Amino acid sequence: MSASMAIAERLRDLLHAMGLPLDPAPGHRSAIKPDLSGRRLRPHRDPDAIARDPDAGWIVCHCEQVTRAECLTACRSPILGRSVDGLRRRTRAMLGRCREFACAAEILALRAEGTGRPVASMWPRR
């Protein structure tokens, strides 16, 4: 959820004030949540991002302007992205106004590529 990061930060501060500091767990892998708010430059608008990774200029969901790079990152991320619905909520792909008219199959294929599973096992949305 959008508020969970802010809630977590607030909780951390409260616990710290109560004398219960939080230490990072051993073997912790941090994950960066993509910024969907449009406050910062989205990858397809960023020439440097496209120069680093051509997939960042390849838009797969046109309504929400989600790129191939964002989808693959979400599929390979340690948190969330465990199902197609997770991928949808993470990246907003397939949630635009055309509702999967153009992108459903492409994103299922991308998820198969990102997770290394066969394409035929991706429907219905796994």
Add this chain to the structure above:
Amino acid sequence: MIGVLVIPVAALVVGAGPAGLAAAGRLARSGAGSVLVVDREPVASGTSLHYRHPGFGMRDQHRLQDGPAYAASCVAQGTSAGAVMWTGTTCLDWVGPASILCTGPAGQRVVEARAVVLATGCWERPRRARLVSGKRPPGVITTGSLQRLVALVGPRVGRRAVVVGAERVSFSALLALRSGGVRPVGLVREHARRQAPAPIRRATATRMGVPIWTRPRVIEVHGCERVSGVTLAGLDGSGRRHIACDTVVFTGDFVPDDHLARLGALRLDPVRCSPVIDGDQRTTRPGVFAAATCSTPPRLPPWRRPAGSRVRWRCRRTFAARSGLEPSRSRCGSRRPSSGCPPRACVPHLTRFPTASSCCAVASSGMGAGRGQPGRPPARRAAVPPTRAERVHSPRGRLARGCPRGGWSRHAAARRWL
């Protein structure tokens, strides 16, 4: 746009579907200069690539083909004429009167064109916009995603499907379901009037034994992990019944892809949300034209080449049906526009359009002035009285002569503009 490569072209066509490719091919052949076609999909040719059944090409190429063959011949038509094609490239925004910022795997480019033809196509109205309540399980799709899914996952798409809508594309969905190993249980037609010609219905629904349920509505979708069924009811909510199925295909009821039109502040039709065009496909933004299904509903059956007036009349009827109004017969006088009735419902703002000469004046002053102000179209001038040449080429005159719409005027107005 500092540091972004600027590509000057004579004409930019947005969308490499049949209409965009035809426009590009004709523009290139007519010696307009460099023509660039930009498409967001990795493969050009639009949605006809996904219709794996015959029924294409009769109107423009005079031979019956299936979707992929028609798509290939359209692409050949565009490229053989010398039009340059960029696929996998998305048009993001306007940065000048007729300049567009594009992005793709190769990076960002600004295409500075003298004329822009929008041929962005349309999509089917999804479930959310049809206000069908209930749960949101997987299995609720449109024909567009069904066709791509069948191509992707093969015969594992589902078992029983209900098709909502009875337009031509709905019967195409029946064929796609069959090739995906899904049994169509029935076809739900909300409209009292038949929306597809009898040969199409006979070749698909009748042959496959699919019943057409007239005048119920899908009011609810059930299911959690997967669709388990739908509830149908009459238009007044009576006669509810439950149909068990695991796939619901919402078909037809096309919505134009108006993203660029909205960003470009083009005037849009309040009912269909498509750019308002005149008979020469001009939009309200000078130098910008709109073609094909992003400006009109999908065309008539391709194997019947109708007169232009008939197409206009069909458009008119479709618009009237969409807005919930019956077409006014009293204004037309007769049921068919054999009397040369102007399609007022199609072009409500015809007289308010800038004419070609005033557009040129705006463009020559606006191209330079507007360059520093991205996304702001130059102010429109008041229309001047049409010259004799314009009167001769007016849509009403052409309509009265019975010339087919689209093919000729789509590129001709853009050509004259250049």
